[in-house]
Amino acid sequence: MNARTAAPPLSCTVRACGQPLTRRGGAYACPRGHTFDIARRGYVNLLQPQDRKSRTPGDARMAVEARATLLSAGVGLAVVDELVRRVAAMGLQPGAVVVDLGSGTGDALGALAAAASIMGIGIDLSAAAAEEAARRFPGLIWIVANADRRLPILERSADVVLSLHGRRNPIECARVLKPGGRLVIAVPAPGDLVELRELVQGAAVERDRVDAAIAAHAPSFDLEERVTTHESHRLGHEDLVALLRATYRGARASAAGRVEALTSLEVTFASDVLVFALAAPPARS
Ligand SMILES: [Zn+2]
Numbered sequence: 001m002n003a004r005t006a007a008p009p010l011s012c013t014v015r016a017c018g019q020p021l022t023r024r025g026g027a028y029a030c031p032r033g034h035t036f037d038i039a040r041r042g043y044v045n046l047l048q049p050q051d052r053k054s055r056t057p058g059d060a061r062m063a064v065e066a067r068a069t070l071l072s073a074g075v076g077l078a079v080v081d082e083l084v085r086r087v088a089a090m091g092l093q094p095g096a097v098v099v100d101l102g103s104g105t106g107d108a109l110g111a112l113a114a115a116a117s118i119m120g121i122g123i124d125l126s127a128a129a130a131e132e133a134a135r136r137f138p139g140l141i142w143i144v145a146n147a148d149r150r151l152p153i154l155e156r157s158a159d160v161v162l163s164l165h166g167r168r169n170p171i172e173c174a175r176v177l178k179p180g181g182r183l184v185i186a187v188p189a190p191g192d193l194v195e196l197r198e199l200v201q202g203a204a205v206e207r208d209r210v211d212a213a214i215a216a217h218a219p220s221f222d223l224e225e226r227v228t229t230h231e232s233h234r235l236g237h238e239d240l241v242a243l244l245r246a247t248y249r250g251a252r253a254s255a256a257g258r259v260e261a262l263t264s265l266e267v268t269f270a271s272d273v274l275v276f277a278l279a280a281p282p283a284r285s
């Protein structure tokens with residue numbers, strides 16, 4: 001076991017500060033005196049006013065709740081299981097720092113922590129999601145912050161960064177990962193939700209997002225592994241409505257009406273899971 005301290009490698013989010021945060025009683029504080037209270041529920045809100053706005057407008061809370069409802073029904077677990085297998089195979093040291101961007105209600109990080117001794121740090125824009133994650137997995141660290149912006153994580157401090165169908169921030173991921181660190185992302189695979197897309201859009205357009213994801217992460221990352229997960233579920237009416245909300249924020253009324261009329265539908269879930277290694281930095285001249 002390495003000599004890692006038990007303190008999470010958080011950094012201050014006050015503009016142009018970035019100093020390490022240390023826990024002092026019921027708050028985190030930086031050396032410049034900026035403090036962030038830990039909520040009674042156990043999460044900490046590091047969101048700054050200028051970072052409140054997400055790049056994707058919409059009702060994030062409704063989507064988070066819908067996704068949590070589906071996961072609790074066992075829908076969408078194949079990608080979580082694959083993630084746990086991939087990270088377990090990395091042979092991380094006990095206490096390894098794993099950061100989840102867009103951690104939602106904590107399912108992925110919670111499953112990882114059950115399988116390996118990690119310091120899990122979940123980041124989500126939704127305080128409601130962070131509160132629920134902290135309730136379910138009180139041993140992990142849950143942060144409200146905008147994962148599209150500067151991450152509230154110290155440089156070269158994370159062993160693994162995850163982004164499952166969530167925010168992607170290649171430059172910040174490269175900054176916070178240790179040398180040799182891994183980035184694991186999941187993107188919808190061709191065939192994902194094809195039945196729902198046919199219903200909502202009329203025709204399912206197959207898009208392969210893997211090439212775009214690889215291009216977005218070059219030159220800081222090298223692709224090590226790619227695996228596709230599939231699962232299929234016959235969803236009842238309420239789960240279909242939740243899925244519509246989780247997938248199409250602000251779906252058109254006509255599409256919502258077509259889903260409202262359904263009693264059940266067989267739905268395919270497919271994800272491409274990509275494991276990247278942080279490339280060695282170019283030699284300084
Ligand atoms: Zn500060």
